Amino acid sequence: MRLSYPASIKIIRVPCTGKVDVIHILRSFEKGADGVYVVGCMEGDCHYNQGNFRARKRVEQAQILLDNIGIGGERVRMCNLSSSEAPLFVKYANEMFDKIIQLGPNPIKLAKKKIKPIIREGAL
Amino acid sequence: MIVADKKPIEEIIQEIKDYQKILLLGCNECVTVCEAGGKKEVGILASALRMYFLNQGKEKLIDEITLERQCDHEYLEEIRDRIDSYDAVLSLACGVGVQFVADKYGSTPVYPGVNTCFLGATEKRGLWTERCQACGQCILANTAGICPISRCAKRILNGPCGGSTNGKCEISKDLDCAWQLIIDRLKAMNRMDDYEKLADIKDWSSDRAGGPRKVVREDVQE
Numbered sequence: 001m002r003l004s005y006p007a008s009i010k011i012i013r014v015p016c017t018g019k020v021d022v023i024h025i026l027r028s029f030e031k032g033a034d035g036v037y038v039v040g041c042m043e044g045d046c047h048y049n050q051g052n053f054r055a056r057k058r059v060e061q062a063q064i065l066l067d068n069i070g071i072g073g074e075r076v077r078m079c080n081l082s083s084s085e086a087p088l089f090v091k092y093a094n095e096m097f098d099k100i101i102q103l104g105p106n107p108i109k110l111a112k113k114k115i116k117p118i119i120r121e122g123a124l
Numbered sequence: 125m126i127v128a129d130k131k132p133i134e135e136i137i138q139e140i141k142d143y144q145k146i147l148l149l150g151c152n153e154c155v156t157v158c159e160a161g162g163k164k165e166v167g168i169l170a171s172a173l174r175m176y177f178l179n180q181g182k183e184k185l186i187d188e189i190t191l192e193r194q195c196d197h198e199y200l201e202e203i204r205d206r207i208d209s210y211d212a213v214l215s216l217a218c219g220v221g222v223q224f225v226a227d228k229y230g231s232t233p234v235y236p237g238v239n240t241c242f243l244g245a246t247e248k249r250g251l252w253t254e255r256c257q258a259c260g261q262c263i264l265a266n267t268a269g270i271c272p273i274s275r276c277a278k279r280i281l282n283g284p285c286g287g288s289t290n291g292k293c294e295i296s297k298d299l300d301c302a303w304q305l306i307i308d309r310l311k312a313m314n315r316m317d318d319y320e321k322l323a324d325i326k327d328w329s330s331d332r333a334g335g336p337r338k339v340v341r342e343d344v345q346e
Binding site for chain 1 (some may be wrong): 132133134164167168171172173174175176178179180181182183
């Protein structure tokens, strides 16, 4: 089909979305990602039965946490599609891209540029 | 195990906002099992706090260490060399761990990162229920292995009371009547004769009524 999606989207492959944890989503933001969306198989079609349901719960946890700390839970989303649905993949990619454009850059990325890091003395 | 629940992040932020270098101290025991203060939760909280303070324009040093236990000297000693590098410790262990850190490292402020709730069991993932109140004199032998002290709202020893309806407690339709459970189990074991035996008045001096408690075992002391 040779469909294209926004070039700024980086794909991180995982064996199953059940592998994705809250910490992975948070670390992405700490490292400067503007948004994260988890693309899992269709609900009910998980090879490991529960993987994509677990991912959805973790995405919801991350949304609440990001709302609480002022980053914005809207920057995280869970999507489901089957591996043959390329047009739907592109649709979700474009939706997420538009959402991030609307929300603006990750505030952490901007804050990091302004602040001098603390020098560690004896700490880990 | 000791069951704890997460503290709201807003409360934790209030506790530590004035410190620059903070150590998040997790515990590999009970709070790991109840998903409140293990290595994973420490990582998530540390990441969230770092981002919160950065977003507020404050750079803080937030480090993570998870000890095997926080209620034993030998494990707490592992942070002795580093503890002075931090302005404060946020302990995600139960209240015992928080106090033990405070006892051991007298000049370092220690804050609780979880709410310690009760002694309980994992019914299923995400559901923990109270099963023991550590009253100090176990009566489970007489109550078919079901504890009326921790599971009956009135802690009565000769039940059920008049508030038991269709096997549920009057305080909540979702709460089983402990005495109904006891009777059902005595019936199942064909031990209903035991139900006729009245329980003596319980000596509550081994419970909290007698003040803070201790267990002394000279036979194992060094």
